[in-house]
Amino acid sequence: MTKRAVCMFCVGAFLSCIIGFIGCTRKAEKATGITVWHWMTDRQDAFNQLAEIYEKEKDIKINFELYAPSGAYTQKVMAAAQTNTLPDIFGILGEKRIFASFIKAGHVADLTEEMDARDGKWRGIFFSKALDVNRFLSGNQFGVEPGIYGVPIDVTNIQVLYNKALFRRAGLDSNRPPSTWKEFIRAGEKLKAAGIPVLVSGWGEIWLIDCFASNYAFNIMGKEKVVATIRGDVPYTDPDWIRVFSIFKEISEKELLAQGVVTMVNKTAEQIFANERAAFAFNGSWCVNVYKGMNPALEYGAIPPPKISDKYPMAIWGGAGSSFMVNVKSEKRENAVEFLRWLTTKKQQVFLAKSTQNLPSNKYSLAEIPPILAEFADDMDRTTHPGILPVAEFPRVIESFNKGIQSIITGEKTPEQIAKEVQKVKDREIKSQRLER
């Protein structure tokens, strides 16, 4: 009987505990100050420090709320948009089309006026490429009112990195990295002969393939023709596009890729390069921070992808890394803008660049960043990004394009076959778009 009494007591205590616990937290305390949603886990510490400084200076509390991984963040923002519960400041992940929808649905403030105020003083501090991603021009295909809708807080670009020590081991001059495709192939073959895997990259995440391919597309056929292709005026079966596809066939047949690159996650690729198991990597400027942690002694340099043609300039994929948007419905819009202005001043940008090793979006803070980051930064003017082109390719075409390249690398299909397949998808998308109108 006593056992039973004890048991009952425990259950009762537990139940009342639950009820009390749930009851006391039912009313979520309304956050004072400005709330910022972001997904950048690795910057949480730096953000919190900045928030502290800001609170001391301006007496306004900034709550940086972190939601990760990015898939969960995307859904959180979408769900909040549906219920009109977005925070004062938030970031948007994904293509420009998604960004456009957020604007058209009336969630994002147009910051053009603030940017242009006082002779464009605020606007002037940014890399122009960083602003382009957040800008909608008049007559854009999404039907968005022209303007600037976001504040870039960092920039990024993707380049080719080479390991100087491995270069020397293979008998190559570590101060003369390849600048043309031919030189790259020659260097690759020498490295391979020395038993060193050549190029590693996270091509299992297909957007990295997309970057590599579009760089060469710009180099081979020029921006105009790429845009014309996206518009539907030039087919993917054009010889120039076949040439782009053939690059992948060539490096695969000559075995200039580290094994397993086609399905590799980029974090694995970074491990491999950091531990000197491959001589080249194709990776973004964020890698500086990654390599620094994994192998502080790693001796490497950053170069633009070796060009294959002299006809057109080589493009580098890049632009704004991450941007913040201001909620148009926020009651604290003025304060939010003021905070973002503060966040992008030189002092704060240098702090962010130093503590997170990302490229600052404020071009005046470049002088104080580490040299390897500067190697990335000096090519910012040559960057391009799907978000700054006047037209956007259909997502399904992009997918079949990149997956097709994977099949070329594995030797399953030829460049010609893939070109036909991609064009078939493109034709279908164009047709269904016409039907919609």
Place this chain on the structure above:
Amino acid sequence: MKDSVLFYKIEKILGWIRDHFFLILVSLSCVFPLVWMLSSALKTQATVFSDMSLFPAHPQWGNFYLAWTKGGFGIYFFNSIFYTLTVVIGVVFIASLAAYAFARLEFPGKNIFFYLFLATLMIPLPGAFIALYVLLMKLHLVNTRLGYILIQINGGLALGIFLLKTFFERMPRDLEDAARIDGCGKFGIYWRVALPLAKPAIAVVVIFNALTVWNEYLLAMLLLSNKSLMPLQRGLMIFQGAHVTQYPLLMAGITITVIPIVLMYIVMQKYIIAGITAGAVTG
């Protein structure tokens, strides 16, 4: 005669070796990742993928302390234990009631209801995340413990009902009949006879649900915004950035989070085996 005894003995030993060889092989594959995780937790970011030894020369025990403080595990730990307990109790109680009805009681529409529950297991709900948020918003349950708990109880029900129903159906009916003759009501039979007999199956339901709740983070990210309400997995997010992953701290963090669930399993798996004897005593 002597030979055949010897032969029998040899055969027995050979069989024993064969069984254990197989079992140990499988066990090794299961234990290896755990050992790797532990040893990675004791390395530094620079050595985690370059030093492949399982016993690092300079173990960084401080990683565990760092992971605990940097991840802010204190409050998360408490939250996770609370969520796991409440969800598991809720699922076991509600699912076992329903499962017993589906297995033993008669009422119109029984099959339809059962397949309805089963169907919730089948359809992956891609658009449901946003719908769920909208729904909880209307119920004023966003950013509350209650909302997070109820959604998870609901999520565990279908599997629990299906599993327990299978086990209730397999139980011999005579014990229940005896109880009925003794004047036990329907609820009494369920509570005093069926539930104790189903201990192994309930242990399985507890193990499954506890693991799911313990590892849950997507819903937490969607529904909760107060840091003080977040579960343990939120602490781990700090170590795995979009670009930089702090592997040793992440491994240390995972090790910390995995210990309670392993302990829970060690306790619960006893009931899987002990079930039958306990049931016999009740009878």
Place this chain on the structure above:
Amino acid sequence: MVAKERFKAIFGNYLFILPALGMFLIFSVYPFFKVFQLSVFQWDGIMPTMKFVGLSHFKDILFRNPTWWQSVGNGAYITFLALTFQNCLAFVLALLVDRGIKGGKIYRVIFYLPPILSGIVVGLIWNWIYNGDYGLLNYALKALGLAGIQRAWLAEPKTALTSVAIIHMWRGFGWGFIIMLAGLQNIPRELYEAAKVDGANKWQMLRRITVPLMIPVFVLVSILTILGCMQIYALIVATTGGGPGYHTEVPVTRIISSMLGQSQFGYACAMGILFGLILLTASMIQLRISRRIKQE
């Protein structure tokens, strides 16, 4: 009066499922309804307006989306391997441990470790095992003198899917193991003793007693295995990302990529419904077969 008694009894029976039904009505019906509703609309997940498109999403998926069918085929392949190899392994291990073998307690704990392990650790470990340049598997093959079949296991069209399936099975057998172990506990020991008296050997006891009595549990485990192919998303993302090409795409990866990658929520919901129907059919077939076996 009798009718009233009957009504009371039935009402009492309903009380048992009432809590579950209540939860279902509050939390499952609306999202369910929403998914069905969205499947006939074109919606990007953000705009307040959506466009009604009727059944055209379904038509498109069924007749003009070969990659969807490839992903269904891949999912079926993985599930088939899991149904056979994974569940056989789980059953054999459960039998061995149930027999009261020495160290059974320790094995019981160890076999459930893979499901407990974090997906992050699983991804890291298996990426290392399968790596082409310095992977453990290639290392072992070389030591065994089989250097000829070394490769980057996750990157080749021929081996990628099976390699992923092996990780999935390794991760999943623990679930089946504990359910079957619990199932074996329910078999009365007297049956075995009686059979022993009759002179039956171990093999006969297994065939005549254990297997027939375990059939409902086998069905349960099989259906859970079929449902398990919904959980494979994280594993694919951590290892192959669906590549090379479309060789390791499964329905769930297709659904998520059309929802978040291409922001076609309506299309993704339609895929989800079709996938659900496939799973439902597969489970129904399982239940039917088991009922027929039971009747025999």
